[in-house]
Amino acid sequence: LKRDPRYGQVTKEHVDYFKGLLGTESAVIDGVTNENATDDIEPFNSDWMRKYRGHCRLVLKPSSTEEVSKILKYCNDNKLAVVPQGGNTGLVGGSVPVFDEIILNMGRMNNIIEFDEVSGILTVEAGAILEVVDQFLASKGYIFPLDLGAKGSCHIGGNLSTNAGGLRLLRYGSLHGTTLGIEAVLPDGTVVDDLCKLRKNNTGYDIKQLFIGSEGTIGVITKAVIQCPQRPKAQNVALFGLESYEAAQQAFREAKGHLSEILSAFELMDAGSQALVRQVTKKNSPLEGEYPFYCLIETSGSNSDHDGEKLQTFLEDVMEKGIVVDGTLAQDETQVKALWSWREGITEALGHLGGVYKYDVSIPLPEMYQLVEDTKARVEEAGLLGDTDEHPVRAVVGYGHMGDSNLHLNVSTRRFDERVEKVLEPFVYEWISKRQGSISAEHGLGLAKKKYIGYSRTPTMVGLMKQLKDLYDPNAILNPYKYI
Ligand code: FAD
Ligand code: 2HG
Ligand code: ZN
Numbered sequence: 001l002k003r004d005p006r007y008g009q010v011t012k013e014h015v016d017y018f019k020g021l022l023g024t025e026s027a028v029i030d031g032v033t034n035e036n037a038t039d040d041i042e043p044f045n046s047d048w049m050r051k052y053r054g055h056c057r058l059v060l061k062p063s064s065t066e067e068v069s070k071i072l073k074y075c076n077d078n079k080l081a082v083v084p085q086g087g088n089t090g091l092v093g094g095s096v097p098v099f100d101e102i103i104l105n106m107g108r109m110n111n112i113i114e115f116d117e118v119s120g121i122l123t124v125e126a127g128a129i130l131e132v133v134d135q136f137l138a139s140k141g142y143i144f145p146l147d148l149g150a151k152g153s154c155h156i157g158g159n160l161s162t163n164a165g166g167l168r169l170l171r172y173g174s175l176h177g178t179t180l181g182i183e184a185v186l187p188d189g190t191v192v193d194d195l196c197k198l199r200k201n202n203t204g205y206d207i208k209q210l211f212i213g214s215e216g217t218i219g220v221i222t223k224a225v226i227q228c229p230q231r232p233k234a235q236n237v238a239l240f241g242l243e244s245y246e247a248a249q250q251a252f253r254e255a256k257g258h259l260s261e262i263l264s265a266f267e268l269m270d271a272g273s274q275a276l277v278r279q280v281t282k283k284n285s286p287l288e289g290e291y292p293f294y295c296l297i298e299t300s301g302s303n304s305d306h307d308g309e310k311l312q313t314f315l316e317d318v319m320e321k322g323i324v325v326d327g328t329l330a331q332d333e334t335q336v337k338a339l340w341s342w343r344e345g346i347t348e349a350l351g352h353l354g355g356v357y358k359y360d361v362s363i364p365l366p367e368m369y370q371l372v373e374d375t376k377a378r379v380e381e382a383g384l385l386g387d388t389d390e391h392p393v394r395a396v397v398g399y400g401h402m403g404d405s406n407l408h409l410n411v412s413t414r415r416f417d418e419r420v421e422k423v424l425e426p427f428v429y430e431w432i433s434k435r436q437g438s439i440s441a442e443h444g445l446g447l448a449k450k451k452y453i454g455y456s457r458t459p460t461m462v463g464l465m466k467q468l469k470d471l472y473d474p475n476a477i478l479n480p481y482k483y484i
Contacts (some may be wrong), residue, residue, distance in 0.1 A: 003099040005238055007081045008056050015080065017022065018060055019068055027108065029352050031057035040325035044103050047096045048089050048150075051416060052447060054097030056083070062361055062420060063108045063426060065191055065222040067185060071104060072220065072477075073189030077198055081480050082187075084159025084216035087129065089150035091347075091358055094215045094446025095158070098481040104220060106157050113223065121180065126157025126221045136270040143231040146173035149344040157221040163213030165442035167375030170403035171264040172229060180391070181225030182208040186218070187473045197225050210468065215444045216479045218472035232264070232300035234307045237317070237336045245369040248293050248424065250323045250366075252402060255297055258314035265298035266403035267343045269373065273350075273397040276412060277342060280349035286339060287326050295324075295402070296343045334405050337446045346399055346410075353394060355416035358408040358448075359428050360400075362438040368407050372398035375409060375424065392417045406441040429455040445483035453483055 009012075014033045029044070031037040037057075037398055062068045076080050081101040083479055088095045096104060106127035113123040120142050124133055131151040146165035158164075160182070163175050172178060173459040180198035211221055242248050252266055258276055271292050275377045301307040310325040311329070330336040350356045363371060376396040379385050387394040392414040400408040409428065413420055429439050433455040438455070439479075440449055448474045453462055469476070469484045 001098060001288055002231045004081075004314045004480060006079060006210065006475075007101075007477070008079045009282045010080060010100065011255070012180070013202050014074075014080065016059060017072065017074060018058070020315055022033040022060065022062065022067060023244065027061045027063065029061075039042065041477060043380070044085065044105060044327070045096055047093055049091060049351065049358075051355070052093035052098075054083070054094050054103075055100050056097040056103050057100060059103045059105055061105045061108045062339070063246075066312060068104070068109075068220055068222055069189040069191055072185055075102065075477055076187045076189065079475055079477065080151055081477050082219045084161070086127065086155030086161065087153040089154045089444060090158065091360070092332070092440070092446030092448040094479065096445055096480055098447065101480065104219075106155055106222075109222060110155075115142075116197075117138060117141075117378075119197075120230065121252055122179075122228050123195065123197070123223065124226065125157055126155060126160070127442050128156050128245070130154050130156060130159060135418065137228055138231060140233050143179040144407045145226065145229055145309060146175060149347055155381075156224055156226075160212050160221055160224055161214065161216050165406065167265050167267065167401070168219045168298075169401065170266060173363060176209055179208065179224055180227050180229050182211055182221055183212050183223035184208075184219040184221045187477050188476065192219065192223075195223060195225055197439065199227065213444065215446060215482065217469060217482065217484050218478065220478075221298075230302075232302065232303035234299075235336065236299045236304075236307055236311050237330040237339045238298070239286055239328050239339045239342065240318075240324045241287050242293040242295060243291065244462045245293060245324055247323050248369075249293055249365060250321075250403065251318055253312060253320075254318050254323065258317065258418075259297075259299055261301040262301040262310060263403075264300035265296065265484065267296040268369075268402035268407075269294040269343055269346065269399040270298070270369070270397055272395045273346050273399045274342060275409070276347055276353065276395060277349045278395060280352050281341075281345065286328050286342065289326055291325065294342070298341060307454055315416045343399070346408075350397075350410055350412050355413045357411040357413065357416075357424055358443070359424075360441050361381045361407050361409065361428075362431050362441040363403055363407060363432060363435055364437070365402070365405045367435055368402075368405060369398055369456065371407060371428070372396060372409055375411070375428060377421070378427060379423060381387035381412065383420075384420055384423060389414065393420060394467075401441075404441070426452065432456070447482050450481075450483040
């Protein structure tokens, strides 16, 4: 990849303009005129996985839509490339620059603007942190319709831009459905005000959907209107040990049958992923024995006796039928969190162990776990499995949102190693394409998967995406070098 000479270099004159515009010192991290700022810029330049690193020398932190608009207009006029950045928890290298693009960090735009306690409709600025928003909603008896392991850092704007799926998509659906309105700024500074607060609005093209999941390539999301559900009064979490992937599929069927409207999560973890969490956290696993697979099931309802009864019948049924061989039910809020940590904590635990090759894929359920088996066999055949310098792969593990047919295949290594990457890619993508799966279920394409879009989209579809990109961002200043 080479720096595109179409883009201007950031100069002192540009920096002076931004300083004048944004006023306060803390809104501009200036490594252009101040060499000592390099350390301050570093966290914005590297991604969560420490796999991708940009060389940006200017971070801008606007505090209003008007400021975003002026920044983008100036950058567009001066052909300065820009990377929109939320909480920088993305897992495909989309949130950091590749070369010297300016980082537009949304962290200061973090206000909760309005909440209607009758309808549950929330209006929020894009830089608000998911967990902070959810805690606010909890105080009103509501819940944000998305939850994920990075909630303590990720922004609502980042969630929308990646169309994040998370742990309860099964219950609340995707952000394409729960987002009622958006305010976004186009590269030329135009403010797209579609802060609609209506559940139903069939007046022509639903343009806001283009911003959801487009990873900051056509505009910067500045505000969002979200339909939030009532916070469930009763929540139960159970963890099961299972002997096979076949049994996990049977358990999912039974869970849907018995728990139907109260089922709010059905997550899968394999033995390898749990062993790595154990290794890092040094915690004892919640079940006595070890099993090839584990399922975490959550119910959310309004009546705990009613939910408890349903869960009991489900448990008796799956035990009696031999689908599940061991299990435990959380007895209180602390145990709920503890059980969830065995699922939510996998990404973080693996992150501590070295480099992780991540594949976030949708595959029809019957074949979903086969990808992990086939990848393991391939890595072994290539002589890379061993957790030594010569054989750097520690483990090939699988886990994910089984309720949505979304598998996270993670290959944990001592360090990122080209030999490993060559064995995995394009093998994994070909495998998925043969089964009409998706090479990105929820994390997006970013830089990591830019070359591989063709495995999941036809040339016609990619062509249409390019037309939209050209229309919204004719100077291609937004998030360049990434998937489009
Ligand atoms: P960033 O990482 O900052 O940015 C992500 C992309 O969006 C970039 O392309 C960026 O340019 C763009 N962007 C950010 N803000 C804006 C904006 N306001 N306007 C326009 N573009 C913008 N993802 C899931 O889907 N499900 C999960 O369960 C899940 N779990 C995770 C667990 C962990 C521990 C971690 C580290 C990540 C996880 N992720 C998950 C991945 C990640 O996509 C989400 O954490 C989140 O949606 C990213 O939000 P962010 O604010 O950090 O965005
Ligand atoms: C999850 O579901 C996230 O935990 C992250 O989407 C998955 O790290 C990963 O591969
Ligand atoms: Zn996930």
